[in-house]
Amino acid sequence: MTGSPVFAADADSQTPAATGQGLAEIIVTATKRASNLQSVPVAVTAITGETLKTQRISEFGDLTRAAASLTLTESTASPNNAIILRGIGTYAFSIGVEPSVAVIVDDVPVVQQAQAFDNMSDVERVEVLRGPQGTLFGKNASAGAINIVTRDPTAKTEVTASVSASTDSDYRFESAVSGAVTQAITARLSGFYDNYAGNVRDLTTGSLLDDKESWGLHLKVKIEASSRLTIMLNGAYSHEHQRGTAAPLEYLAPSATGPHYNGVSLAPDLVGITPGQNNYAIYQDNPGYTDNQQTNLSAKATYDLGFANLISVSSYQDWKYNFAADVDGTDLNVNGTGPVVTSPVGPSNGVNQSGPYHSSEFTQELRLASKGAGPLSYVAGLFYADAGTTRSFVRGPVLSLADWHGYEGTRSLAAFAGLDYKLPTNTTISASGRVNNERIQDQFTDLLPSHNASVAAADANCGIGAPNCAGRHVDTVGTWKVSVSQELAPRVSTYASVATGYKGWAYDISSGYAPSRTANPVAAEHSTAYELGLKSRFWQNRAQLNIAGFLTNYNNFQAQSSEFIGTTLFQKLNNVGKLRTKGVEVESQVRPVEWAHLDGSFAYTEAKIVSFPNAACYSGQTFDQGGAASATGLGICGPSVSPTGLGNVQDRSGGQLPNSPRFKFNLAATAEHDLDSQTKGSVTVTYQHQSSVNFDLLGDPLDTQKAYGLLNLTLGAERGNYKLSLYVNNMFNQHYATTMSDNFGSYGVHSVVEVLPRDSQRYGGIKLSAKF
Template sequence: MRKSILLASAAATVLAAPCLALAQEKSESTGLAEIVVTATKRSANLQSVPVAVTAITGETIQNQRINEFGDLTRAAASLTLTQSTASPNNAIILRGIGTYAFSIGVEPSVAVIIDDVPVVQQAQAFDNLADVERIEVLRGPQGTLFGKNASAGAINIVTRDPSPRLEGRASATVTTDHAYKVDGALSGPISDSTGYRVSAYYGHYDGNVRNLSNGHRLNDNTSYGVHGKLRSELTDKLVLSLSGSYARSKSDGTAATLRYIDLNYIPAGATTPVIPKYNGVPILPALAGITPGPNNRRTRVDDDGFTDNKQASFSGKLSYDLGFANLISVTSYQDWKYNFSADVDGTDLAVNGAAPNVTNPIAPGVGVSNSGPYHATSFTQEVRLTSKTEGPLSYVVGAFYADSKTTRAFQRGPALILANWTGWQSTRSLAAFAGVDYKFPTNTTVSGAVRLNNERIQDSFVNLLSTATVYTSPTSIGTCGAGSQLCAGTNTDTVATWKLSVNQELAPRVTGYVSVATGYKGFAYDISSGYTPLRTQNPVQPEKSTSYEGGIKSRFFDNRVQLNVAAFLTNYNNFQAQSSQYINGALQQKLNNVGKLRTKGVEVEAQAKPVDWLRLDASVAYTDAQVLSFPNAACYPGQAQTGAGCAPSTNPPGLGNVQDRSNTQLPNSPKLKFNLGASLEHDLGGDMKGVLGLTYQHQSKVNFDLLGNPLAEQKGYGVLNASASVEKGDIKATLFVNNLFNEHFVSGIGDGFGSYGVHLTTQVLSRDSDRYFGLKVETKF
């Protein structure tokens, strides 16, 4: 905590120093622009809301090249992402809390909302950010107003509205890592009362991993999409907004690369090292030409794999001016489809034995692969009444209904770890919510919010393997084969969440606040491989949280310096997480309740514009996110063979080898993360100007494994990005470099000890883990 206070002070000092010298200097500029957010479901100045929120404006999105969801970590210090080669297995993490799970039946702890509409599956968020006006990263439980699954936070994305006059923009980008992108938008009036906006993009990236087996590049991406908005003033009081979008993102090859392999592993009782094998086949020939390590960008697989992500959405918004308030209705429908194939054995060797070669879904193969489509649909309806008067009282009252369904089919084989199943999940939510603020003459604002949520979840699972057995009664033993009537469940739950805060104006443009809030994420079915009838009878218990927060929001020096500080402590009970467990003597991946968690820390955000040609940005997050109680955690792969805290379970018995993971750091939760940025403008004469931009992001070490495998650790690292642009009239050209010092880092690490008999770790490498240069040319009218 002392370190966090020192860092907060340092950030404030660095940004304030240039302004101290200019405190007496007169300027016609108003300094930093005011930012309006909707973090409380009402439009309000960022500095007046008692919520820890990072507001990323369109200007910041452009200057820091925030093109995809993963780029948000550059601007929000409390945000990290865990990524895999398949986006449904990604995780969004705020203040150390996120949801990593294979099951389609569990919702993420961080909600993503796009134009008032929550996405169904977290994977939908990992897409291009096109034509965005503003992004709000709300930290801490936000469930009272944004829905029950926002138990750790919410990311609110607002796209641009139609403009009152004809305008347009277009841009093209090319980079040295074999990528290009074009995008554009056109907006204007149709009539005096109706306007439109249409935007589109297309991009391609060759990939950052070479498959030595066939010469193909893997981890490539081709994405394109279109988004349209129509806004019409039907009367002087009634406004209709229609929005629709379609996006597709696909890859013709996915892969993780070899980070480490232990060729000297000698098990207890043996005298010679283990030869790594997969299904009895030595895998060393598949390592030819590959040097394991963080710099490894090569692999050998017989199945390149693929991903295909399609989503379409439509929403309609009606706003009626009642004079004293606005009555707003938002209706939406989403359709998301995802399909994938992946090489499981990680080699190009014939490891199937007598089993037939793989012919589905894309090409013949001699190894083990898995594949299977997802399909999710969602209908939502929200109605809310929002005050609009400028008196001491403001409020929002509303109701929300959602009906979402997700299906998934999964196949794996053909030689071993066989799987062939279909699963279905349905969630129906009905909620009423209200929020109220009252400002007293003492400039003290008391705010309260409450949400009553009723939810019904349903699931079904069918094991299609020939060895599956039928489950017909609560006392029989089976594996949910076709005809197992009781391998489908229903659970209904009603819960209330609330938030209370006090906001005090301490001086002009300086306010302090304290708040307490509760969070909730409901029951969940673990719809994944290894499903047993017990999962139907015993859904994963709800995740609950209570958060305490205090902070100061301030602006100084004629509106040229902004400094916001927040301190927080949040307790979680029954945290839902994916981890290994011994089930009937076998180690399986399973969604389960970890136990008690606590995340606490300090966040500092500061901006300064000491002179009109210079802008400075800084954000620092010190986060201590720990598992307080996890006494019977499974041992990580290979730990049982090496000891080190791993022993047979005695209380209760029968769990296999376990360890105590109490008082340990959560996965991918850096204790320290900070972002620094600077933008300098210079008049080049005539109508030309130049802009130089620098950003630096640093984070401390993390471990990607909930069970603490030391081989899953990523050391601390920092990434420096730079850009230089020249603007003349309506044309702007920008040269930029990503990761100037070529600092290699990973977005995920896994250990294949159970498959190969030795520790063999693989790593997921994001595009930004390599240096590349680029040129972007854009125009507007």
């Protein structure tokens, strides 16, 4: 999907575009210069503000409806979410690991990927750039970038507002006011409020979990300081709170002893629960909570030099996140008679965890971007970023003890440049490069009293005063991209490109930290991407067809997996040896007549682990499962051979990456018709389908989500300044999960829990919008 049902102007007055029947021209900044979507040699999905409204894309997670190559893994805690493009995402709990997909909001990259999972209020355009984008968008864009552009202030006074309510008790309000303050200053103030009741029942208390209450304000001020200087100021604040989170039981294996936790039978907590797709109930004695707030400030100054624009972007952002969660997932006394070692972080008869995050970052970018329509265009710039994140974590009070404090800091310096040159043969040669110098540092302090009993114990376990649990690493690397595009006919071109990507070294800051993690940070991730593409518009600008074929190789891919140390489950960051993702993407849109608009996108993605020979066995994987004791291969668990001493391992080479559907497609159709001389009616139908996925890097077959499809319907009536919409989401009530996990290590039997998004059940609603 690359457009929206809006009209477009065209240079030729005889084309349908000039008479309101063609496809809109969409301007994107995928190359950090304003360019027509169809002219840039980049695989990019541009989702316009009109499409966001028409398809009711109001949350970041809704973007999967419009971009076939995009999937999201959403957990009970937003820092554990993952944005995945072409099968590549970041699967890590450590605060020291940057995502593989960068998120940029109004020219500013977010510090933590969790910040992206916010309301999509008052957005002008979203660009989903697929494949490595590191040369222009930074090192944490090794798999792609999502560029979000909010609406600018308008000189004409404009007031918009909308209110909606749904059958699953979601109530939302959005509003914006824009206009001139003085002759040289315009401003836009927007805000939203959303209150959702939740969709999982806590049978212990009777309350609903996975609820959400959020609100935010955004002020954007444009100052025309002179005929050459324009300044854009941005300030935004948002806050989101959940009373509790949940992961209901989807599968429970038959067992003679039944599930248990620390020897305590979980049978009482199975009363009234039928594991399966329709289970939206749990027992928890600690419903927990999450609290997420962020503040973003930025200033963008553009000075017209005549031959080019000199642009400065300065930003500061602050993100705070806190949570509490029930680890054992029961309301039973699972601690037994063991002594309480740490202060309770929840009900003392269970296992609970909590801990705040705090991230802040200052960035400064200075770039020079060419102007005009000559054969040569270019951009060159410098970038500086200084970010720091702290996290405290407590788990207890008796079992699976943890109590630590961690810090991760990143300082980045970069220089980048890109240029395009168009030959008389309508051939355009493009090249870009970036040199990035990065310094990372970490500090970890284990606060458990048992770890601080002696100096020797403190040194060995990163206790207070341990000198070998603070690290520092510096790395300098270059990335580049070259491409050639050829115009075959007016509005038809093809391109080929080669690009490299990079994601820096990282410290694995999480429970289970030891001095070895300081001495051996996780190595940098590198990628090389090859892409062929076709971009075309035809049928008098009524149809568009874009095709991209890609192949990307990754070395030292950074990913997380679970392992048991003793009886406690820890998350370990790995360098998976080699990955390869390849596939084909097709995007099309057609406006056959003025009142109809059709969109479609399709992606075939084969995201494979090429080499991961000593992966841990997944939880509950039986010894030599799938083969003889001396055999090696995918799905076979046995003692490590080369090197020895790693315990039971498996060879994951050839496995599919987590949450990477081989097939995914989106379809959308909008039709409009005059109901009378003053009223216009509309109907929008969207359908999204994806093939099955597995959520476990280590390949647990029980963590598999079957193929599913979602059908949404919206009916609208617009009269004057008002529009009324009626909608139904997930019309056929199709169940699906955004992540799944096997609790074998905790419960003694295979027991799969899943996170169920709001859209996994059918709901309807009504929305009233006004614009003046």
